[in-house]
Amino acid sequence: MAKRSPRQPSKFRRIIKWVFGIGIALGIAGLVALVIAVYTARASLPSYEELKSSPNGQMIRVHAADGTVIVSLGPSYGEWIEYSKIPAPMRDAMVAIEDRRFRSHWGVDPVALARITKFAIDNRGTDRRLQGASTITQQVARTIFLSNKYDIGRKLREMILALALERKFTKDQILELYLNKVYFGGGAYGIDAASRTFFGHPATNLTLSESAVVAGLVKAPSRYSPTADAQAAIDRASVVLDVMVETGALTRVQADAARPAEVKLAAAPKQNSVRYFTDWALPQLEVLIDETVAPLDVWTTIDLKMQNAATQAIQSNTPAGAQGALVSLDRDGAVRAMVGGRDYVSSIYNRATQATRQPGSAFKLFVYLAALEAGHKVDDRIVDEQVTINGWSPRNNSGRFSGEMTLRSAFAYSINTVAAKLGQEVGFGTVADMARRFGITTPINTQPAMVLGTSNVRLIDMTRAFASVGQKGVAVTPYAITRVTANGAVIYQHEVDTSRVLVAPYVAAQMTDLLQTAVNAGSGRAAQIGRPVAGKTGTTSSNKDGWFLGFSSGLTTGVWMGRDDAKRVGGLQGGTAPARAFAAFMKPATAGRAVEQFDTEVTLPEWQIEPDEEAYGAPDNAIYVDEDGNPVPREEVNPDAVQGREDAPAPGEEETLDDDWLDRMTGRNAPPRDAPPLRQDPSRQPAERVPPRDGPRELPRPLQEARPNE
Template structure:
């Protein structure tokens, strides 16, 4: 006997009718609202030509001082390729892997929508993102009109725009927009830019294998980039080919002919040392301009001839296992060359602007500036003698004290005790303030040893300080960007500020006097370039850092060398490799500039005028000389002039004769009478420290002059 279905009560039927009717009305209202939203969006859509020209992101072209484009950053667009010129394998590959129902849906795929709805229900509260639901049309809408921010509201707007796009444009037009605008990684937007970036030819020449590689990039451009992970790119391309077979775009035989693994990639562009400069300069745009959409042309100060010379100087002179950096500033602060390391490809760390290292005796610039400002003169008499300040007793590299001397001599030969006494006299806080006044941005301690450069500094800051001295005490601020244009209109132009005076001109002139003496006859002799140069060496504990900073003909250059792990570098001193790199660079950099004399003529320190007082100090630059003053290698035999009173260039009393002094200093002109000599106790002769103890007695002495003391050594 068949069971009878229970009848619904009249009340239950009324409730069902109301619920059903309400649901239908709600659905109808939602449908009407959707239609209104879609057609409103359609009416507001730009024309197809306007969509073709809309930007995907901000492209930046960086120019050198001569206008040469040195690097292009941001999106690369390539050429726009019309639909009928896009290779068929490229069109089919993209549809197969990204939206196989592209030709049949109305802009939103209901099958994919149902899938992600189930995914959302199953993963509610897990934070997992919905994936795989966007059609090609939705991706076009997101690329052109929306951001990549992921939320439900953006997804709804994306769907409405997709439906509107399908109402206004044909499928072929939408696919053309997609293929010319979607991001493929490596800064490439559109298949032409991607083809040129990865394969080195236009997209019109894409093969099936290349098309499969490019189509596979859209899902995860960085993960599947052939230049970043060739194996992953090939694996993804194989997936694309399999899907093309599934969808009927290819036969199995056709897919088998493709060889993604054999695709030839374009050579990666060389990342030369100019990238150190652009990496430092471009972040400054954030504070210089507000434009974030329009393509930019950034005109910079970099001089490519000088940049190449700087690169060669660092690579040729930096000791093995060490790094080198160089910054060169023009008189107005324009950065003409910047090298942050030996090789940008192997290390993008910019040691010219980021690294903080001890400057050694190069920091004495601020000690002597403070002393000169306090009233000292370059010819003031000071005494090199034992001194203890707050329990600290500095020593000289020679291990001796030389008695009374001029400030000029003390600076030329980098006498540490004199620097300590000057710092104590003017106040170590005053020295620190002077350093900050001249642009040192890192913390400066005020312990007595600070006069020997124990506070970490940046190369660009030290170079800035020396540049300000060269400009007669007027502050020099490094800058890299001269102007910025957007769509041809100038939106930023740099203005040089020369209003800030750091020290009086006479103080800067006296400091320049001391600096040129250090190069002519003191620790920086290796930096001579055949025209007036002023500069200073710096060497730190155990030869961990070597510095040379100086200026000539309106150009100021700083060089640093050392290891990133701060381990010692054998033989590294400020007057060796850094000074040679400075000279190698500057000879090229100033070649086309007129020779400029300093306000004060170079005056030799008294030890050069009166060689009997101290000719045996150790030179900071490590050069040894024979009895005629010619440089020789450390391991070459050295003749002691005192061993034979009749040796060439030696007078009977064991003193070096005046002719030799004149020849070595370039002062060959006759003089009325030699300067008076004072009695001086005999100087101990210490064998070179790098000669084994058991061989020292067999070696003769090199000529030595006082050397930079390395702090805490």
């Protein structure tokens, strides 16, 4: 048996010694490099007074069109509180929860480093971030000198700066910097700003309970904010108190005596509807400018008088239990008013820009635009008759068909079968393309029922579409920011683009002709404001949504009403509350503007004679469809769907139509087809009132108006 060579152990030992020696040499070299880096960083650190005055975050002042400052956003700073004046519970709470070994380490906590090293090994290959290892000194370094971007290089620089800070400043100075610089949420930097924001008094008066709440905010300011989630703030404060007991800062009796749940919060600053506008406008700064440090002044398009009128119009006209939204655009696309709900304080959800809802008959704008562009004229004749398209058979609200009529009549009374026939003729894809051309950004289905507004849209998109028609076919793009200045220098200036022509001017003029008819003779009568108005109503099945969109004197306004949960709203139709809100806003909004006539005079539909009472505010030809745009048999529709309509039958009574209604909708006793359209005569006296339903009825002479539908 061969003997083991006696040289093998000594060779192995030499290798071990060689590796160990290299390790020591590298360690010494690394230590020397670290010391050099730390003292180099120490030499470049600003003085303590300079660190106290260094800024955090970016201040933004937002101006209305008249220059009024409507909101100031960004960081909020309180008074600088010297270490000796900071309440001891506040100092102890912050050290306990954020860095319990603050008084003993050199800026970097070796225990925490060991913990994150183990964490890194256990979670290698995952996306989990290393958290909880930064000391208070490291957080000061990051807050003042570095960004929040997470990478290994930034972490190393943070450690070197922390070691340098500890070499230059005392622990008390570092803690003073931290408490006066750290972000506590709600735009508040430093404990004084946080105390005033959340409790309404300076930080020098902070109690133990308040200190626990404030200290608990640093880990996740938005999650633990007492104004956003009171219970989360209370629970977090309880954790802080428990940690203070563990570290010896408090006794258990003292901690139990604290009552975070009984802390009184400062009253929230009063918010108003203009915040819907600023919440929508300010995020646009990210793509408009690159400046992220200098204080900004942002000049916007909002007209405060119009905004107040819009708020009042929505609050006064929106049905109980429903929400309302309004957007108003000037002729160049400037947003003059925006209301995203009845009350910003109770709901910051902006229904004018975020909500997507079915537009109902308001979507017929794109159907008729496509038909007019394809060569149709407003006086072209088309037959209202039963039609089936790919298995879909649209019906009118009357349940009957009226025979031959002009496109003007079909649009004024929102005849569904005519819209379906036009959509089939030009192509449903063409209608969808027209909607996208005019600024609809949400998906549009191309099933036949799409002509009745079954695709969800946004109010602001529909409003810009109507505005583009009002501008004779030139694209109107909504904008909110006119210019931005930084330290007095203009860094952004908006330029209006009028180069995009969506349809030929004659197409837009004919569409305006139809829209005038809908307001003067159709379901949009409630939107009249004593000057020329062009617009269209929209109502979806089961009275879930009501719309009115229109323009006058260069101002285009869209109104939507409905419930956030999409349940029915009794009596809600586009020609009722939304049209009234439109008029309530537009009357004062256009009061200072010159009266502008449209290119075409108002020409009433061929059936137009002075109406009886029932002609006002009738619902549109809402089609019952499912979420995919497929028709739903009438008997399967929730019977509540027709309740609340002005013409709804009594409970248990079948929805029937009287002879007068049938006569008018089927065209019996209509004037000769070659008779010229009648024009509106303001001096005309109302037609003879018809008898009630339970007695014999007689038509006014020569013919009573056909009942309009949205």
